[in-house]
Amino acid sequence: MDTYVTEFSDSMGGFKLDFESNPLLATQKSSDHSTSTSDSFSGNNLSNPAYPVSSSEDSDFSDAALRYIQGILMEEDLEDRSSSVQDCLALQATEKSFYDLLSPMPDNQPSKSSIGTISKAHVPPTGNFDSNQISDPGEQNLQSLHAQFKPQFNFLNGSAESPVSTLLFSDSPTDYQFFGQSIIALDLGKKNHDREFGVDEVDGRSKKQTAIYSDEQDNTEFWDKVLLCDGRNGPCTLSEAVQQKAVIDEQLKVSSAGKGAGKKKGAKKEVVDLRSLLTSCAQAITTNDFRTANELLKQIRQHSSPSGDASQRVAYYLADGLEARLAGIGTQLYTMLVTKKTSDANILKAYYLYISACPFNRMSDYYANRFIGKVSSDTPKLHIIDFGIGFGYQWPCFIQHLSSRPGGPPMLQITGIDLPRPGFRPAERVEKTGKRLANYCRRFKVLFEFIPIAQKFENVQLEDLGIEKDEFVVVNCTYGLKNTLDDTLILDSPRDTVLKLIKKINPKFFVHGVVNGAYNAPFFVTRFREALFHFSAFLDMLDCNIPRDNQDRMWLEEELCGKEVMNIVACEGSDRIERPETCKQWQARNLRAGFEQLPLDQELLGSVRSKVKTYYHKDFTVEEDGQWMLQEWKGRTLFALSCWKPA
Structure with a gap:
């Protein structure tokens, strides 16, 4: 849910969403353009009626990420850009269509009769893939599954090779300059070698050109208005939903205390054990008892709703997955979910609300940033390699913190x-x-250099990373590795390949954040039961922090839960990409890869606990176990973070 988190991170878990960064989080004086950080990172921006706010709060724990996202949302072309998840699948669909044309099926060979088979997918020249262009002979049979499927923002594996180039920042008049060549590996009948950025929009011919970006391309006037703190800006807009929920809860407490001991008479509400119904349905599907499974699904549908309480909502999404598995169309429906067009703006709005309601990603970023800054305090050059950087939400506060370092900031390369x-x-x-x-x-x-790499994690090579001698190298990977395949499908799994690469990098230390999930079991009923527990806790967390009728919350839950549940419940084999492991499993894997676990910084851990207690719901807790920082909701560990170094 990073992927969220991914990807929101990529990714919770891809809802890695993620996730803070922008140059616009600073305050400039109109006379000399010098920066000031006292207002930009004050606790005033996190004011909430239910939770006290300290005016002397550390700069790292500010609304910098939220303000940064507001700036991104105002970019002119953001609404027109679809998510990278749908783009990756669109690319795969394009390759499949060319493969089908080049390898026609013999006339005497029977065709597949599975419902929802993609027969001829037309991909427009823009590269946007429309799910309505899928030829689906069984489309009428899918109407009962979902009235409307929406895409998610977890990350999938893409198939295009990426350019590796460098963005160098300095004080020279040329603001930003990319250097290097881009290799595009699309199998369209011929290979294009050493093609640089840029394509002629008229006739498609490649042109060698250097991409130069300047401040004028962004809506700096709006950014200055929203992001530069002048002491008059109030709380961020989207976090008002969390504040509203806190006010409602306080009012309910007061009204409940004012009522007498008498009980209100009314119609009795039918109580249904949805967990038992869901588990029984999963078991019936496993034993091919389709009649019983259909009867149980009807009962579940009658008592589930995407706008009800937490148990009704989780039952709604799990019923979708069970119905798709029962019909044998899980992969087709999951593909429809991730290829249906969505904008980056909607993704960011959902993530904006998410980090306002819960501390998981913000506290992971806070601990990682502070630990990196503390250990690298004396280095003249700091190089951070971020697996799953996404929109870069993590780094604005870190950059501001570097700027206040005694003796001046180091050279920063990301x-x-x-x-x-x-x-x-x-x-x-x-x-x-x-x-x-x-x-x-x-x-x-802060002197800054940036190297962008657009590749699957396991395909990155050591020479792509731009590592130089005498630099302080840190690897950061939070919540992204859950979407790589594991040992159950491939002997030399991609996640082990990534760990081996990190070992070759030989960083000073490696920050590793994981979604603490046990719903990766090869046996369906076990996996289903663990997914039920995990997502019940997650939706209960949202239910306690955001009003039920909030439209952004409903969209967020469809994004975070709808797609992940569909993939976990209805897909198998390599099509099932949601494969989290518990922190104990990752601990064993990291040790096998040749890493040594570092003890948690007790001062930082205490600071994280204090912030969670001050700014968030009382049922959020932070614990320590086996040198992992565990983030919990009502005692259930949902996220974990630890630091490692090569042994």
Whole structure:
């Protein structure tokens, strides 16, 4: 849910969503453009009626990420850009269509009769894939599954090779400059070697050109209005939903205390054990008892709703997955979910609300940033390699913190690794992230270099990372590795390949954040039961922090839960990409890969606990176990983070 988190991170878990960064989080004086950080990172921006706010709060725990997202949302072309998830599948659909044309099926060979088979998918020249262009002979049979499927923002594996280029920032008049060549590997009948960025929009011919970005391309007037704190800005807009929920809860407490001991008479509400119904339905599907499964699904549908309480909502999404598995069309429906067009703006709005309601990603970023800054306090050059950088939400506060270092900030280099986008600009999003980070470094006068890499994690090579001698190298990977395949399908699993690469990098330390999930079991009923427990806790967390009728919350739950549940419940084999492991499993895997676990910094851990207690719901807790920082909701560990170094 990073992927969220991914990807929101990529990714919770891809809702890695993620996730803070922009040059616009600084305050400039109108006379000399010098930066000021006292207001930009004060606790006033996190004011909430239910939770007290300290005016002397650390700069890292501010609304910097929220303000940064507001700036991104106002970019002119954001609504027109679809998510990288749908783009990756669109690219795969394009390749499949060409493969089908080049390898026609013999006339005497029977065709597949599975419902929802993609027969002829037309992909427009823009590279956007429309799910309505899928030929679906069984479309009428799918109407009962879902009235409307929406795409998710977890990350999938893409198939285009990426450009590896460098974004260098300095004080020279040329603001940002990309260097290097881009290799586009799309199998369209001929290979294009050493093609640089840029394609002639008229006739498609490649042109060698250097992409130069400047501040004028962004809506700096709006950014200055929203992001530069002048003491008059109030709480961020989208976090008002969390504040509203806190006010409602307080009013309910007061009204409940004012009522007498008498009981209100009324119609008795039917009580249904949805967990038992869901588990029984999963068992019936496993034993091919389709009649019983259908009867149980009817009962579940009668008592589930996407706008009800937490148990009704989780039953609604799990019933979708069970129905798709029962019909044998899980992969087709999951493909429809991730290929249906959505805008980056909607993704960011959902993530904006998510980090306002829960501390998981913000506290992971806070601990990682502070630990990196503390250990690298004396280095003249710091190189951070970020697996799953996404929009770069993590780094604005870190850059501001570097700017206040005694003796001046170090030279900062970030190598951002993200999934490729289709077409001739596979690294477009990660390049935009680098540009925003460079703008932020300009505001805070931090010398900055950025290397964008748009590839699957396991395909990245050591020479792509731009590592130089005598630099302090840190690897950061939070919540992204859950979407790589594991040992159950491939003997030499991609996640082990990534760990081996990190070992070759030989960083000073490696920050590893994981979604603590046990719903990766090969046996369906076990996996289903664990998914039920995990997503019940997650939706209960949202139910306690955001009003039920909030439309952004409903969209967020469809994004975070709808797609993941569909993939976990209805897909098998390599089609099932949601494969989280518990922190104990990752601990054993990291040790096998040759890493040594570092003890948690007790001062930082205490600071994280204090912030969670001050700013968030009382049922959020932070614990320590086996040198992992565990983030829990009502005692259930949902996320974990630890630091490692090569042994």
